[in-house]
Amino acid sequence: MSAADVVVIGGGIVGTAATLFLQRRGLSVILLERGLIGQQASGVSFANVRRHTRPLHQLPLAQRSYDSWMRLSSLIGDTCEFRQVGNLAVTYGNAQLEHWEQYVRAARDYGLELEILDPLRLRTRFPYLSKNIAAGLFSPKDGHANPRLLVPAISRAAEREGARIVLNAEVTSIDRNADRFDVAVGGHAEYRAPIVLIAAGAWAGKFVAALDGPVPLFASGPQLGVTEPLPYRIGPTISVFADRVPERIYLRQVERGNIVFGGGDRGPASTETNRASVLPTNTLGQITQLQRLVPALSTANVIRVWSGIEGYLPDALPVMGASSRVRGLYYAFGFSGSGFQLGLGVGDVLSELICTGHTDVPLCQYDIRRFQPATPKSAPGSTRPS
Amino acid sequence: MHTFGPGPLEPPQFVRVGEKQRQPVRIVVNGQSVEALAGDTVLVAVLTTRGSLRRSEFGDGDRAGFCLMGACQDCWLWTSDGRRIRSCTTTVAEGLSVVTHPPDNIWPAPA
Amino acid sequence: MAGPRIVVVGAGPAGVRAAERLVESGLKPIVFDEACSCGGQIYRRQPGSFTRSYAELYGADADRAKSIHAAFDRILPSVDYRPNTTVWNISGNELFTAADRQGRVVEFDAAILATGATDRMAPVRGWTLPGVYSLGGAQIALKAQACGIGSKIALLGTGPLLYLVACQYSKAGIDVQAVLDTAPLPAQLLATRQLLAKPGLLMRGVHLRLRLMSKGIPVHNGVRSPEIVGPERVTGVRWRGADGTSESVDADAVALGFHVRSEAQLADLAGCPFSFDEQMRQWRPDCDATGRTPRPGIYLAGDCIRILGGHAAEIAGRLAAISAMADHGIVTAAREAAVLTRRLRSYQRFQKALTNAFPWPEAEIRKLPDDVIVCRCEAITAGELRKAAVVMGAAELNRAKAFSRVGMGRCQGRYCASAAAQILSDARNLPLEAVGRIRTQAPVKPLTIALERVES
Numbered sequence: 001m002s003a004a005d006v007v008v009i010g011g012g013i014v015g016t017a018a019t020l021f022l023q024r025r026g027l028s029v030i031l032l033e034r035g036l037i038g039q040q041a042s043g044v045s046f047a048n049v050r051r052h053t054r055p056l057h058q059l060p061l062a063q064r065s066y067d068s069w070m071r072l073s074s075l076i077g078d079t080c081e082f083r084q085v086g087n088l089a090v091t092y093g094n095a096q097l098e099h100w101e102q103y104v105r106a107a108r109d110y111g112l113e114l115e116i117l118d119p120l121r122l123r124t125r126f127p128y129l130s131k132n133i134a135a136g137l138f139s140p141k142d143g144h145a146n147p148r149l150l151v152p153a154i155s156r157a158a159e160r161e162g163a164r165i166v167l168n169a170e171v172t173s174i175d176r177n178a179d180r181f182d183v184a185v186g187g188h189a190e191y192r193a194p195i196v197l198i199a200a201g202a203w204a205g206k207f208v209a210a211l212d213g214p215v216p217l218f219a220s221g222p223q224l225g226v227t228e229p230l231p232y233r234i235g236p237t238i239s240v241f242a243d244r245v246p247e248r249i250y251l252r253q254v255e256r257g258n259i260v261f262g263g264g265d266r267g268p269a270s271t272e273t274n275r276a277s278v279l280p281t282n283t284l285g286q287i288t289q290l291q292r293l294v295p296a297l298s299t300a301n302v303i304r305v306w307s308g309i310e311g312y313l314p315d316a317l318p319v320m321g322a323s324s325r326v327r328g329l330y331y332a333f334g335f336s337g338s339g340f341q342l343g344l345g346v347g348d349v350l351s352e353l354i355c356t357g358h359t360d361v362p363l364c365q366y367d368i369r370r371f372q373p374a375t376p377k378s379a380p381g382s383t384r385p386s
Numbered sequence: 387m388h389t390f391g392p393g394p395l396e397p398p399q400f401v402r403v404g405e406k407q408r409q410p411v412r413i414v415v416n417g418q419s420v421e422a423l424a425g426d427t428v429l430v431a432v433l434t435t436r437g438s439l440r441r442s443e444f445g446d447g448d449r450a451g452f453c454l455m456g457a458c459q460d461c462w463l464w465t466s467d468g469r470r471i472r473s474c475t476t477t478v479a480e481g482l483s484v485v486t487h488p489p490d491n492i493w494p495a496p497a
Numbered sequence: 498m499a500g501p502r503i504v505v506v507g508a509g510p511a512g513v514r515a516a517e518r519l520v521e522s523g524l525k526p527i528v529f530d531e532a533c534s535c536g537g538q539i540y541r542r543q544p545g546s547f548t549r550s551y552a553e554l555y556g557a558d559a560d561r562a563k564s565i566h567a568a569f570d571r572i573l574p575s576v577d578y579r580p581n582t583t584v585w586n587i588s589g590n591e592l593f594t595a596a597d598r599q600g601r602v603v604e605f606d607a608a609i610l611a612t613g614a615t616d617r618m619a620p621v622r623g624w625t626l627p628g629v630y631s632l633g634g635a636q637i638a639l640k641a642q643a644c645g646i647g648s649k650i651a652l653l654g655t656g657p658l659l660y661l662v663a664c665q666y667s668k669a670g671i672d673v674q675a676v677l678d679t680a681p682l683p684a685q686l687l688a689t690r691q692l693l694a695k696p697g698l699l700m701r702g703v704h705l706r707l708r709l710m711s712k713g714i715p716v717h718n719g720v721r722s723p724e725i726v727g728p729e730r731v732t733g734v735r736w737r738g739a740d741g742t743s744e745s746v747d748a749d750a751v752a753l754g755f756h757v758r759s760e761a762q763l764a765d766l767a768g769c770p771f772s773f774d775e776q777m778r779q780w781r782p783d784c785d786a787t788g789r790t791p792r793p794g795i796y797l798a799g800d801c802i803r804i805l806g807g808h809a810a811e812i813a814g815r816l817a818a819i820s821a822m823a824d825h826g827i828v829t830a831a832r833e834a835a836v837l838t839r840r841l842r843s844y845q846r847f848q849k850a851l852t853n854a855f856p857w858p859e860a861e862i863r864k865l866p867d868d869v870i871v872c873r874c875e876a877i878t879a880g881e882l883r884k885a886a887v888v889m890g891a892a893e894l895n896r897a898k899a900f901s902r903v904g905m906g907r908c909q910g911r912y913c914a915s916a917a918a919q920i921l922s923d924a925r926n927l928p929l930e931a932v933g934r935i936r937t938q939a940p941v942k943p944l945t946i947a948l949e950r951v952e953s
Binding site for chain 3: 036039043148149152227228277278279280281283284287288290291297298299300301302303304305306
């Protein structure tokens, strides 16, 4: 039996970041990952490091995360190709414009400076964009990073801080006994801690159901692809905002020249088979939208597509924070395809919450209680989080 | 401005050993007129006049194709109007104009 | 009502014979071919403007080539032939094609995948230089374009193709400087008895070697630490002989190859399970003796399953067609299938013997210096791959790919995966099977973003 202050379940960006921040705050952590670090959603992510266009209530969390991105090198000893090349949201029509103008004003209150670009300025700064783009919303200090490298790098940094990372360790049960949790791997109770953090992505559902009741978590497959290397010319991440889902594509160019793209209709993903796939018709759909967004891309070839298993909740917001029923239990999952930029901040904020009992970053939108039937206030035997 | 390095390698890599009595087909390679023969692939048309096809993106020098059967993907070139062609599986046609580096006026062209 | 829709992917010997057998039973299959005319690689047809005879082009295989081409020409009115068409993905009962810039979705009841093979490659220093071609590529230059890959060539690698291409180049009047076989001579002598499984083929090999000797072309066995010399293009080859002495030869081109590897990407995308073949030390898609896979509606034929050569591919094509038709109620040709299955087995014994005679250069790859490029598409070195294994902890090939970029380039691992698996297993001290194989991801070949979807 191994004991620590905290057992973290899930080795994606959230789990590894939380582990790192907890260790830095002086708590001992054992991280249990069912496969390999960063192998699932975090590792295959489009890897947009984006604050803008997030719901306003999420901006404090995104800003906290931004602080960590800004000192990534000192935090984990590697930049993992994080580039602050900016993030550009675009639309083909003007329907979004008023909303964006309101958003720009409101976001300023959260410390996020954005610009709205009209077609002339778009064409001057980003001449490769379709002339049918009507408006752009630009966040100059956002960017993107390399998802395959980032999470393993966070994990190694956590290990240097003293964390114990256990791979190929699928958690089979979590039992609360007196003032601690017994966490079983492969059917045997092996790990013990007074605090457990469930950061198990799309696989969190069964643990949550046993502890806090079921949540409507479902798996969904992002549809991603990459082109051959092209001369490096596209600076910012570009994403299309549109009413129709198939039109909502995004792309980013890396310095080696490949253009990573994704979006549109999603594909099948399963936590039973642990498989996700790209539907060929989705690739065809994305190709059409890529031609439309950056006409010069018609000269390029797609060389590979891939998918992954992301955890979604119906309101596209995560569950994050303390359990409503079990003391010492915390959650951070269901980031619904938008967790990459947030991951560092989530880890930071959770470590703060776990260690001090509170955090300035508002988390009420992510409370698990939103999925629970209303509980009577004086229900006997219910455990409240400390 | 795309830098292509010190210039194409000389002498030509490929050597014709027969079938020389074919119709000439005139193509353009990097702006220069090249006389190919009917049935030549673009790769052969280029490599019978120079020593390489393209420059590797990653700093290891020139490339001149490898498998000649459309598997290695090392022989992709551009037409001067911005199409991509796999030169070992593309037959020359009269007037075809190819460039051995990404054409500046196409990528990333103003829309 | 029309019969089951049976499609064939590939028009090499396996695909042609499969299509022929389907037509014999009254079906009208669609045949997809990446090339502009049938024959695959081994019987690739020269362009219409060329005049050389079958004997000049195909040597000892002239009759077979003629027979394959004639067979396809004969059945052409009865097939829906789609040349210059790449099948870039397959899913459920649909396949996805790209021809020029047109994309189509084609439904099928049964698909016979006869996607053939390419050269199997082991990296050597300098192999990305202008002037280095695969053995298959060197052969295609001669056969299909009447060109030599250079004027003074060295051939390096192992396998029977090494000797065949050397003879073909010599016959074409090109200066063949040396044949450098990494296989030690004792291995070849030991395998001779097994090679008698196909005495005709064995004799061909012996004959080729004698012909080279009669022309005074040096043949070296047990070549070690080969290096292709640059700096900007091929200028020669250096190596250590079996006795350790340093040797070198001038050249302006090198033909490089170590046997042949299956093109099984579509089988992978179709969901076929793969197994590690202990004998051949490679992964191959699972199927029964006729090419029937565990995936309903998916059949495999020819070298895309395992390398048995062109003659065996013809048999495999017919077998797959029979099984596909039998499973869809068209024929019951059990006796025909039994005869063909028996004939296939002798080719399997011969192939195993060839692998013993011309072993994969495991030791050479193991000691590949860190600065030699392993992944030519992305210019990733052996050292970078080893770092991904040792420092970053990748113990499996897809993980190593994610960390090092090996296999991420345009060719998607065709020419680096074999060696990368070897290097990874050595770096992690794991058996070769344990490091797995690169998982195929669509598209099977680069797919143009200019693609327009059209109705099938």
